Amino acid sequence: MRVGIIGLGLIGGSLGIDLVARGHEVIGIARRPQIREQALAGQVVHQAGDDYSLLRAVDLVFICTPIETIGTMVGAIAPHLPPHAVVTDVGSVKAPVVAVARSHWQRFVGGHPMAGKAEAGLGAAEANLFRNRPYVLTPDPDTPTDAVNAVKIIAAELGARLHCCDPNIHDRAVAWISHLPVIVSSSLIQACLQEPDSELLSLAQTLASSGFEDTSRVGGGSPELGLMMARHNRQALLHTLEVYQQVLDQLKQAVQTSNWEALERHLQQSQAARHSFLEPG
Amino acid sequence: MRVGIIGLGLIGGSLGIDLVARGHEVIGIARRPQIREQALAGQVVHQAGDDYSLLRAVDLVFICTPIETIGTMVGAIAPHLPPHAVVTDVGSVKAPVVAVARSHWQRFVGGHPMAGKAEAGLGAAEANLFRNRPYVLTPDPDTPTDAVNAVKIIAAELGARLHCCDPNIHDRAVAWISHLPVIVSSSLIQACLQEPDSELLSLAQTLASSGFEDTSRVGGGSPELGLMMARHNRQALLHTLEVYQQVLDQLKQAVQTSNWEALERHLQQSQAARHSFLEPG
Numbered sequence: 032m033r034v035g036i037i038g039l040g041l042i043g044g045s046l047g048i049d050l051v052a053r054g055h056e057v058i059g060i061a062r063r064p065q066i067r068e069q070a071l072a073g074q075v076v077h078q079a080g081d082d083y084s085l086l087r088a089v090d091l092v093f094i095c096t097p098i099e100t101i102g103t104m105v106g107a108i109a110p111h112l113p114p115h116a117v118v119t120d121v122g123s124v125k126a127p128v129v130a131v132a133r134s135h136w137q138r139f140v141g142g143h144p145m146a147g148k149a150e151a152g153l154g155a156a157e158a159n160l161f162r163n164r165p166y167v168l169t170p171d172p173d174t175p176t177d178a179v180n181a182v183k184i185i186a187a188e189l190g191a192r193l194h195c196c197d198p199n200i201h202d203r204a205v206a207w208i209s210h211l212p213v214i215v216s217s218s219l220i221q222a223c224l225q226e227p228d229s230e231l232l233s234l235a236q237t238l239a240s241s242g243f244e245d246t247s248r249v250g251g252g253s254p255e256l257g258l259m260m261a262r263h264n265r266q267a268l269l270h271t272l273e274v275y276q277q278v279l280d281q282l283k284q285a286v287q288t289s290n291w292e293a294l295e296r297h298l299q300q301s302q303a304a305r306h307s308f309l310e311p312g
Numbered sequence: 313m314r315v316g317i318i319g320l321g322l323i324g325g326s327l328g329i330d331l332v333a334r335g336h337e338v339i340g341i342a343r344r345p346q347i348r349e350q351a352l353a354g355q356v357v358h359q360a361g362d363d364y365s366l367l368r369a370v371d372l373v374f375i376c377t378p379i380e381t382i383g384t385m386v387g388a389i390a391p392h393l394p395p396h397a398v399v400t401d402v403g404s405v406k407a408p409v410v411a412v413a414r415s416h417w418q419r420f421v422g423g424h425p426m427a428g429k430a431e432a433g434l435g436a437a438e439a440n441l442f443r444n445r446p447y448v449l450t451p452d453p454d455t456p457t458d459a460v461n462a463v464k465i466i467a468a469e470l471g472a473r474l475h476c477c478d479p480n481i482h483d484r485a486v487a488w489i490s491h492l493p494v495i496v497s498s499s500l501i502q503a504c505l506q507e508p509d510s511e512l513l514s515l516a517q518t519l520a521s522s523g524f525e526d527t528s529r530v531g532g533g534s535p536e537l538g539l540m541m542a543r544h545n546r547q548a549l550l551h552t553l554e555v556y557q558q559v560l561d562q563l564k565q566a567v568q569t570s571n572w573e574a575l576e577r578h579l580q581q582s583q584a585a586r587h588s589f590l591e592p593g
Contacts, residue, residue, distance in 0.1 A: 145519060165519050196515060204512055207504045208520040212527040214563050217582040219496050221563075222556040223488045224585055231485055234477060238426060238446050239489040239589040245526040246493040251586030254579035261567050261575055272564045275503040276557070282495055282502075283553045286542050294542055298535035301498040304505055305532030308520040 032185075035060060035085070035092040037104060039070045042121045042144065043095030044156025046189075047075035052158065053188050058085050069153055083111040091181055094120040094132075098259050102131025109135050117178040123205065124263040125169045125198035133171075138178040141169035141198055143205075144191060151253070159190065166191035169198040206267035208308065210260040211275060214268070216250025217257065219243075313466075316341060316366070316373040318385060320351045323402045323425065324376030325437025327470075328356035333439065334469050339366050350434055364392040372462055375401040375413075379540055383412025390416050398459040404486065405544040406450045406479035414452075419459040422450035422479055424486075425472060432534070440471065447472035450479040487548035489589065491541040492556060495549070497531025498538065500524075 034050050036043045037060040050057050051074055059076030060083065061067050067079035078085065086092060086108055094101050101120045112118070119142040122128045129141040146164040148155060166186040170179045179195075186193050196204075226232040261268055285294040315331050317324045318341040331338050332355055340357030341364065342348050348360035359366065367373060367389055375382050382401045393399070400423040403409045410422040427445040429436060447467040451460045460476075467474050477485075507513040542549055566575040 145521060165521070167519065194515065194518065200512055200515060203509075204516040204519055207507060207513075207516040208524040211503070212500060212524055213579075214560070214567075215496060215500050216527050217579055218556060218560040218563055219493060220582040220586050220589070221578060222492070222552065222559045223589070224581070225555045225559065226488060228484075231481055232488075234475065234481065235485040235488045236589050237475065238448070238485055240426060240446070242493055242530045243489040243589055245529045246497050246531075247582075247586050247589065248526045249523045250527075251583050254576055254583055257579045258572060258576050262570075262572060265567060265570070269564070269567055271503065272560075272567070274506045275499060276560065276564070278503045278506065279495070279499040279553075279557065279560075282499055283550065283557070286495075286546060286550055286553070289543075289546070291539060291543060295535055295539050297502060298494075298498055298538045300505070301501040301528075302532050302535055305501050305528050308501070308504070308517050308524055308528065 032056070032090045033058070033088055034185075035089040036076065036095060037061075037092065037108070038095035038097075039066050039075065039079075039153050039156075040095060041148065041151050041153070041155045042146070042160075043093065044070065044073075044075050044153040045146070045158070045160035046093055046095065046121075048073075048156060048158045049161065049189050050185075051075065051077065058089065060085065066153055073153075073156075075153070075156060083108045086111050086116075088113060089116055091185065092116060092118045094118065094122075098122040098124060098128065098263055101128045102135070105132040105139060106135040112136070117181045119168075119182045122263075123209070123260065125167075125201045127263055129169055129171070129198045133174075137173075138175055140174055140179050140182045141201075142182060142186075143167040143169070143201065144186070144189070146191075149252075161186075162190035164191055165194055167194045167196065167201050169196060169201050171197070202264050203267045203270075206264055206271045210264055210268045211271040213249050213252065213257045213260060214272060215275065216247055218250070220247050220250050313337070313371045314339070314369055315466075316370040317357065317376060318342075318373065318389070319376035319378075320347050320356065320360075320434050320437075321376060322429065322432050322434070322436045323427070323441075324374065325351065325354075325356050325434040326427070326439070326441035327374055327376065327402075329354075329437055329439045330442065330470050331466075332356065332358065339370065341366065347434055354434075354437075356434070356437060364389045367392050367397075369394060370397050372466065373397060373399045375399065375403075379403040379405060379409065379544055382409045383416070386413040386420060387416040393417070398462045400449075400463045403544075404490070404541065406448075406482045408544055410450055410452070410479045414455075418454075419456055421455055421460050421463045422482075423463060423467075424448040424450070424482065425467070425470070427472075430533075442467075443471035445472055446475055448475045448477065448482050450477060450482050452478070483545050484548045484551075487545055487552045491545055491549045492552040494530050494533065494538045494541060495553060496556065497528055499531070501528050501531050
């Protein structure tokens with residue numbers, strides 16, 4: 032298959048490495064000449080350029096640019112694509128992206144490979160990043176079946192665990208398990224910083240160990256990523272935040288009224304339920 | 313030195329292993345015969361029994377029983393101790409413990425070795441559990457200096473990083489970095505479970521990955537431990553919860569009003585501040 036990848040960062044670069052390894056012909060589009068040279072030197076792509084006409088004979092295009100640019104990008108490349116080409120993206124919010132992208136290209140299939148690492152950029156790209164990771168496709172009833180299948184086949188080649196759902200369902204699900212945790216965790220860091228006694232704060236910082244480290248990890252992550260999630264998945268995030276506030280308030284009230292039975296029941300439920308969110312294996 | 317250890321679980325057992333290795337004479341007190349046999353067989357202690365008169369010639373006693381029993385235990389062993397004996401504990405909340413314990417034994421020094429692992433019990437005890445971990449002592453102005461020094465010397469032998477502070481300061485510091493995270497994290501799990509659409513919840517559970525796993529870890533931990541923290545450090549925990557709720561509400565309002573500048577500033581601050589809570593090395 033001839034595959035185009037627009038945007039050669041962590042995800043685009045890792046896709047290139049896997050697709051080259053699996054025998055596909057890979058064309059990379061990147062604005063910065065330095066990134067194109069790096070991608071060619073690293074055999075991440077066979078061809079690289081910044082001219083969309085390079086896509087004139089592709090079968091499949093992955094759009095791996097920042098989420099706010101995906102819709103526009105589909106519009107920009109559409110005049111250069113052959114009619115049979117399938118376009119997909121890797122954005123972590125789907126409903127707003129899919130709506131715009133499909134208005135530009137009927138054979139667009141929203142996608143979200145849920146792989147990542149702390150580092151960003153082409154330098155962090157690696158083989159098998161998507162293996163055993165969830166890969167969500169969000170076709171709607173009008174998406175041509177053969178277009179969906181083309182992306183499914185590639186996702187299977189990457190070794191990903193495929194899921195298909197409505198774009199809105201995807202966005203509401205990731206709000207719970209990915210976007211809400213960022214706000215919850217970031218607020219924990221900020222709350223500690225409100226401590227006015229600087230000696231006490233300093234002691235807290237010294238005593239903080241793995242429990243605090245784990246709970247604060249996603250809140251101390253990339254501000255750009257957190258901001259992007261909130262901007263593009265605003266409604267779903269707000270809903271989860273409201274539910275979270277209610278639950279937190281119930282717990283606070285249990286502590287306030289020394290209702291230890293209620294608190295214990297809650298903590299027992301959390302312990303029992305957590306395993307259902309953990310990855311198999 | 314002749315050292316008594318009351319309660320041979322993870323902490324008491326690990327102390328025994330280290331103290332035996334460093335040439336101290338170690339006497340273990342445990343109620344269950346099975347634990348005493350296991351401790352003797354594993355060379356965790358030299359002598360084991362359930363009679364406090366075994367403590368008649370000790371120089372130092374570690375009380376490693378559940379937090380709610382520490383004060384009473386000091387009262388129970390006091391008649392059996394030689395006048396020069398120093399008594400310390402390993403409870404994770406200090407102010408209420410120290411108040412009761414010192415009323416029973418003047419040479420009591422509150423302590424909190426901040427080491428632990430997911431498993432509990434003597435079977436999980438291990439050598440060097442305290443090495444490079446914080447160890448907080450909470451003497452007050454009336455605590456005899458030589459008693460404080462005796463515990464300091466042992467903590468140094470364990471390789472721990474020693475900190476001294478007022479019991480109340482300790483409790484307020486651990487509320488921020490240890491007790492608040494449990495409630496924040498447990499509420500995250502509970503909030504997700506409020507999702508009424510079972511298919512969506514099931515998708516969220518499937519898609520949850522390391523970010524959710526980390527943020528939910530301490531909230532899915534031992535309910536007994538969480539309950540104990542809340543009961544015995546109630547005021548400090550309530551204060552941190554109130555500050556946390558305010559911060560969370562500010563973030564929610566930023567999302568609600570699409571005040572992306574405020575949200576970005578907040579996320580940037582969290583990212584920049586988190587490293588100050590992480591362990592050196």
